Amino acid sequence: MPLSTEPVVLVYDGGCPFCRHFAQRSELSGGIPGLEIRDGRADHGLRAGLKARGFDLASGAVVINGQSILHGSQAIAWICSHMQPSDPLLKLLGSLFGSQQRSQGLYPLLLIARRMALFIKGLPVDPDAAVDPQAG
Numbered sequence: 001m002p003l004s005t006e007p008v009v010l011v012y013d014g015g016c017p018f019c020r021h022f023a024q025r026s027e028l029s030g031g032i033p034g035l036e037i038r039d040g041r042a043d044h045g046l047r048a049g050l051k052a053r054g055f056d057l058a059s060g061a062v063v064i065n066g067q068s069i070l071h072g073s074q075a076i077a078w079i080c081s082h083m084q085p086s087d088p089l090l091k092l093l094g095s096l097f098g099s100q101q102r103s104q105g106l107y108p109l110l111l112i113a114r115r116m117a118l119f120i121k122g123l124p125v126d127p128d129a130a131v132d133p134q135a136g
Contacts, residue, residue, distance in 0.1 A: 006034075007035070008035050008063065009035075010035060010061065010063055011039075011043075011050065011063075011064065012040060013039075013040060013114065013127065014039030014041045015041045017117050017121075022093070023037045023039075025090055031084030032082050047128070057127055058125050059072055060075065061079075073097075073103040073104045073107035074104075076110070077103035080093060081099075
C-alpha cells in the first residue's frame with residue numbers, strides 16, 4: 001500500500017510499554033511524512049470506530065492510510081517497511097518486521113510480550129474491558 005496524500009495514522013495500545021516505546025520512537029525518527037501517532041487505549045472514540053469496522057485494538061496495532069486500514073502484523077510490516085530510521089533499535093525492528101512474511105511469523109511473539117506487560121501493569125488486554133458500560 002503506497003503512502004496516501006492524507007496523514008498516515010498509527011493507532012497503538014498506550015497501556016503497553018513496548019507499543020508505547022515503539023510509537024514514540026517511530027514518531028521521532030520514522031521518516032513517514034505526516035505520520036500521526038494515536039494512543040487507541042486513551043482515544044475511546046477512535047477505538048470504537050475501528051472496532052465497529054472489525055479492527056480490534058486488543059488484537060494488534062492499526063495503520064490508517066487514507067481509505068486503507070491495516071491491522072496487526074500487516075500494520076507493523078507496513079510501518080517498518082516505510083520508516084527510514086536513524087535509531088539502531090528501529091533499524092533492527094525494520095529489518096525484522098519490514099517483510100510481511102517475517103512480520104506475520106514474529107507478530108504472535110509481540111502479542112505475547114504485550115499480554116505479559118499488560119498483566120504486570122494490571123491492565124486488561126482488551127482496552128474495552130476496562131470500560132464500565134454502567135458508568136455515566
